[in-house]
Amino acid sequence: MKVCMLGDAQHVEEAEKMGLDYMDVEALKKMNKNKKLVKKLAKKYHAFVASEAIIKQIPRLLGPGKFPTLVTHQESLESKVNETKATVKFQLKKVLCMGVAVGNCAMEEKQIFQNVQMSVNFLVSLLKKNWQNVRCLYLKSTMGKVIRVF
Secondary structure, rough: OOOEOOOOOOHHHHHHOOOOOEHHHHHHHHHHOOOOOOOHHHHHHEEEEOOOOOOOOOOHHHHOOOOOOEOOOHHHHHHHHHHHHHHHOOOOOOOOOOOOOHHHOOOOOHHHHOOOOHHHHHHHHHOOOOHHHOOOEEEOOOOOOEEOOO
């Protein structure tokens, strides 16, 4: 998962030490005029972390679905980045179907099982009629066959 730091001088310095991609305020101002560069930036990264000083400008710049995670000077940038990487987004649009990443090849079976269990239980708890609103549930790896679970 690729994360980019959008921030002031102090956060940019921290990001540089961590080896994290970053952009400072001046680079963002230059990019603001060129919509193609902004779209390219938004597609390049999965998530953004931003300083509190410039967070107000960013949602308009990057568009929907790319709202950055706020980081203050009191918090550790590294912990915020790790927290952002561990976050799972559920997006349900008009179609009554959704997909969620619950693991990767490096994870053990037990971890993947726990992630599947937690994400399914969380999603079902959000529904008004709980399991009555779930018609079917499938598991699938990237290039693998679909397995019906429910």
